[in-house]
Amino acid sequence: MIPPAFDYVAPTTLAEAVAALREAGEDAKILAGGQSLIPVLRLRLAFPTVLVDLGRVDELRGVSEDAGTIVIGAMTRHSEVLEDPLIQQHAGLLVEATATVADPAVRHRGTFGGALAHADPAGDLAAVALALDAELVAEGPGGRRTIRASEFFVDYLETALSPDEILAAVRIPKLEGSWGYRYEKFSRVAQAWAIVGVAAAVRKEGGAIAEARIGLTNMGSTPVRATPVESALVGASDLAAVQAAAASAADGTSPPSDLSGQADYRAHLARVLTGRAVAAAAGMSS
Amino acid sequence: MTDQMDAGLVAGEIAEHPDALSKPYAGGELGRGRRRKEDAKLVTGQTNWTDNITLPGLLHMAVLRSPMAHARIVSVDVSAALEMPGVIAAYSGADLAEEQGALPCAWPVTADMVHPDHPPLAVDEVRYVGDGVAVVVARDRYTAADALEAVAVEYEQLPPVVDMEAAIAEGASLVHGDKGTNVCFRWPFASGDSYADTVAAAGDDAVVVKRRFRQQRLLPTAMEPRGVVVAPIAAADEYTVYSATQIPHILRVMLALVTGIGEHKIRVIAPDVGGGFGSKLNVYAEEVLALVVAKRLGRPIKWTESRSENYQATIHGRDQIQDIEIAATKDGTLLGLKVELLADMGAYLQLVTPGIPILGAFMFPAIYKMKAYDFHCTGVFTTKTPTDAYRGAGRPEATYAIERIMDELAVELGRDPLDLRKQNWIAHEEFPYDMVAGLTYDSGNYEAATEKAEQMFDLAGLRAEQKRRRDSKDPVQLGIGISTFTEMCGLAPSRVLGSLSYGAGGWEAAQIRMLPTGKVEVTSGATPHGQGHHTAWSQIVADALGVPFDDVEIITGDTDSSPKGMDTYGSRSLVVGGVAIHKATAKVLEKAKRIAAHLLEAAEDDIEFARGTFSVKGSPEAKKTIQEVALATFAAHNLPDGMEPSLDSDYVYDPENFSYPHGTHLCAVEIDTETGFTKIRRYVSVDDVGKVVNPVIVQGQVHGGIAQGIGQALYEDAVYDAEGNLTTGSLVDYLVPAAPDLPHFETGRTETPATSNPLGVKGVGEAGTIASTPAVMNAVHDALRPYGIRDIEMPATPERVWRALHGSSAGRDPSGTVGLLGASGPDTAGNAAGGAA
């Protein structure tokens, strides 16, 4: 299918991009990897008049270290995330989840920032950002601000970014101590979106779980943090305790019912996958 | 070789390049695993897809489609579209009513079949989401897409007819109001003894098992969508139609009949075509519309389908409800089979829509001996996209039903499913065998294929593991599935097609042209769309004529250069097309032998032919290569008196019988009882496709076929909602398995030559698809049987399996289709809980 006509600008600096976006006004859209936006345009579900392509803004790309935090440029491609040694070392959960995104072609175009800004609750990376307490750095005409992941995802396909703001980078605190992690994705075919996904990171002390962070994919209109499970897991030292904690994984969620799964099935999957993800993260696989 | 060629050169003054001449034939072409000669072009982007074709002055057509499943068209207003810059023309169905004709259905299965008019653009009513209502023609495709939005259509909604059973119930809303019924046809077929009498006669000794299976609707999903380009020469009223089609020859005839343009004024070219699976075995609205519009405007017209359009406006496959009943004596001897079929036609009849379930009718008895067979099919109209041939076309449906119910019968009788099959199948020494459904199977060896499959599979080891997992109540359960299938290929003997009221014959045409330099051009009326025809046929020709493989060029897909043909479908291109080519080579050789005898001044009876060389018995130095004979024929200086100076030959081959590939597929699945997810652990196939021309191509066909059959078993489902909208309208929701989802295929072969054709070949295009669906689903059921689960509908999605395991029926899921046919009964609930703990 063919998108409606639009104008196209390709700034080369973040400042230019912010200016271009502001100038274009309400009906402008940012183009990152295009893996979510282009299908929407082709299906004629959106009619932006201007696309501001961030593809040539080099400063938005790449990964660096800032004390206890790693900073991932919004335009860093999924394929680059997978290969990056800093992310591998300090945010392995993100690597694991990114490896499950779509297929190599999509991963070579799609960007980390684009995936978060798109805020599809079925996307795999938002739950990870949530679980890792990421901070999102936004740049707009009024300057730069930092938004916590827990406040970033507002609703289905809706974020705390205002229309004239650009997501510039994502800051992920390094996990200190003996953390284990696992992203459990459940989908019917390998390259499909998650029916449910569970991102788990746990820190163990003396054989028991001391701290757990759990993010859920596709269990509501935004990614969800499974806080009841997190607290119930503290002190868990065997599989039975993990299973018991996982039983509350769907509490307080409102998963969708659609072609790939009814809500009750998703709730069940969330419990099963949470148990598996935590057990694996804690090295307690049966 | 150069010396020999020189000896025969007439124009001795010409200094020929050494590469222009032939090297001797090295032999061993038949059965050789050659890489496909088509592939270099495909993988380097030098392919000529229809959408790549561009012509001076080309205009782009786009089709406005109905968003409603059923509605009366109150008005279509194209005036705003016409005012847009770049828009050349826009037409409603009414505007084109005079010349657009009606799309053809070539298979009126009964004399009183209801055959509704099928205008390429709807005129009064739309009858499925995707039915065309208007076309716009613009200078570029972007403008055409924009202009569609400017066409104003007013609809008056009519009731959708989505469910087949509801459609034939009393008082149902009608798809075609003027026809008074949603029943397209009723086709009864009783063969052999009466089923009822046979069962009655067996009395207490009869064991009867009944099941209802649903063949869900599938979307063919060829990688290349459809497309058409029509180039008119207005002054001559001549048209070249490029189409991404499997059937350029049939299309030419049909376009002539539909539009009234003389057949001799239409040339159809199928350029490189990227897959079809039956979906391009049709005459489509857009092909007619592009032609009609090109004629009106006198300008070339292009239309290319998007994937969304492809899912709405290209035919769908399957969609049947099968009520099947099998009867056996207590000792397991089959008595007979009774089948009641509902087949969804969709809104209209496309080229062979009604014939698909009828093809299947002959395959239900499969490889089993029985005396009684009762079949009845009702074709039903619904307000959905028309169905038609999809890989296997009727045969996968039938094979699924019989192979599934054989397992159920085995359970009922307390027998091993493979044992029960062995007891009832045709033994190899019983061939040729007259089947209860009226076919004569020429050859087969089910024992050999099964034995080989069992060896490859480690059946005993897997059964032991299955027992361990059952006993330990492992959350991951193992299931083992069998499919001992056969199918009918090589469509088809023309007189058989005639007896089934099909509108054409089943022959295929071939032509061999011997060029002066000894190279060979071959034409065939069968048209490839990804299979590797050119490679396999080149091997046949090289072997028959004794020329190097590289010296053979195959020409297909153009009604000018290969004017006669019946095209490609029904696994016929080797069995019918290849045999036609082989027979044409025989004619070349026969004549070449006479010329060689003449040149060597020997008696014809004394001439021997081997590896491309004619020699005289007893005097080995006296010889002529086939290339020398070709050159001598071209020169025509010294031919037998009165002989026509040409070695070229034509052959039109009409097969005497179908061919019957068979095989045994074994599948092991692991089912995660906590999530319901099915993973294929092992897949072994042993196919007997008769003589193999190229094992690489055979393996490729088997791989792709198995993948597609697995797609039906586990993944693919075209779902309509209650309003008649296709809710799985893109590849996001319509799940096609890809490499990561599929197991390593362990493929084996046995070779029992067909006796009904000189090459001994049987065809392989559909075998994998036919065999794999029941193998996988039998494995799924084998894993779940201890939980009291009798039947899981296809696709066996994790959610369906989970619901069956946990006894929580979802009732009707949001799609409006029935979720489960059989959930676990009360007596098994404890079992389920125990097993899934």
Ligand SMILES: Cc1cc2nc3c(=O)[nH]c(=O)nc-3n(C[C@H](O)[C@H](O)[C@H](O)COP(=O)(O)OP(=O)(O)OC[C@H]3O[C@@H](n4cnc5c(N)ncnc54)[C@H](O)[C@@H]3O)c2cc1C
């Ligand atoms: C076939 C397919 C399968 C997929 N499967 C998965 C999957 O399994 N899991 C998964 O997580 N994802 C999946 N995706 C989505 C993929 O991860 C996308 O890349 C991602 O969702 C969007 O990233 P993008 O860079 O392509 O963004 P784009 O498509 O360019 O943009 C998406 C949206 O975000 C906005 N946006 C982008 N960048 C910024 C920015 N820096 N600041 C502000 N707004 C911005 C755009 O304006 C647009 O609205 C799939 C995509 C495809 C095509």
